Amino acid sequence: MDTRRLETGRLLLRPFGPVDLEALYLLLRDEEVNAFLPWFPVKDLEETRQFYEQRFMGQAYSLAICQKGDDIPIGYIKAGTEDSRDFGYALRREFWHRGIATEAGRALVDQLREDHVPYITATHDKNNPRSGGVMRQIGMHYCYSYVEQWQPKNFPVTFRMYQLNLDGREDRVYSAYWDRYETHFVEEGL
Template sequence: MNENTPVIETQRLILRKFTPEDVIDFFEIMSDKEVNAFLPWFPLRTVEEAMTFLTDRFLVYYSKPSAYRYAICLKEDNKPIGYVWLSEGESLDFGYGLKKEYWHKGVVTEAAKAVVKKIKDTGYPYITATHDVNNPRSGEVMKKLGMVYKYSYVEQWQPKDIPVTFRMYQLNFDGKDEKTYMEYWDKYADHFVENIGL
C-alpha cells in the first residue's frame, strides 16, 4: 500500500482507502435518500452505479501523490459506514457522509478531526466546506472542526436543478485568519452575509 492515503486510527474508527471490495457497503451509503438529501447527486440505484461512482470519486485518486478520500470504518469490522474527502482545486472543499444509523454519535466529527489534522500537518493553507441552510447539523460539524462562517450564496444545484442556499465555512492553517476564499461569492450574484452567531 502506498502512503499517499495513509491509514488513520482514532478511538473508535479506522480511516482508510476504499477498495473495489467495498462496493456493497458503499452502495448502502450512497443509495439512502436521507443520507444524500443534501448532496448534489441523486441516490444511487444499482451496485453498478455505485461501482462507477466509487471509482470516479475515490479509487482513481489513490494513484495521485496525495488523496484525502477516506472510508470511515468502525474498528470492530473495518467496513465502510461513511466517507470523508477533500476535493482538488483551489476550493479545497471538505465533505463527509455517513449512514443514518450512525448519526448523532459524533462519528463524522471524530473522523473529520483526524483527517483535518493530517491535512494541516501536510502543509495545506486552508480548507473550505459548505452546507445547505436546511442541513444545519452539517454546519455544527464544521464549527466543531474550528471552521468559521464566511458568507452565504444561492446556487442552482446540479444535477437536481434546484436553488439551494449554502453557507460557506473556512479553516485557515497558515495564521492568515482574515483570508477568505471568494470564488462562490464572485460566481453567484445572490450572495450575502448572515448574522448566524457562533
C-alpha cells in the same frame, strides 16, 4: 499523505477499495442520506462503482470511515485537492448523531495540517444546520452565504460557506462562490 490509515478513539479512516462497493452502495442508495448531497441516490452496484471511480479512486484525501474492529465503511470523509479544497462527509443513517463525522473530521484536519494543506472550505444547505455544526466543531468558521441553482437536482439552495485556514493566514477567505453567484450575503449571528 500516503495510503496509511488514520486512527481515532473509535474509528479507522482508510482509502476506499473495490472491495468496499457493497458497503458504499448502502450509503449512496439511501435517499435521506443523499438529500443534501449534490447527486441522486445510486440505483445499483454499477452506479456505485462509477461513483467510486470518479470520486474516490486515487484521491489522496477521500477516505472510508470504518469502526475499529470491523474495517467496513459506514461513511466517507474527503477533502479535495482543487482550488476550493472542498471538505465533505456522509454517514449511513444508523450512525448519525454519535459524533462520528466530527471525530473523523478532526483526524483528517490534523493530517491536512501535517501535509501543509493551506486551507479547506465546506458548504451546507441552510436547511441542514447539523452539517454546519460538524464544520464548527472541527474548527471551521462561517464566511458567507450564496444561492445556487443546484445541479443536477435543479432547485435553488442557499448554501453557507465555511472555511478553516490551516496555515495561520486568518485573513484568507475563499471567494469563488461569492464571485460566481449573483445572490450572496453574510448572515448575522452565525
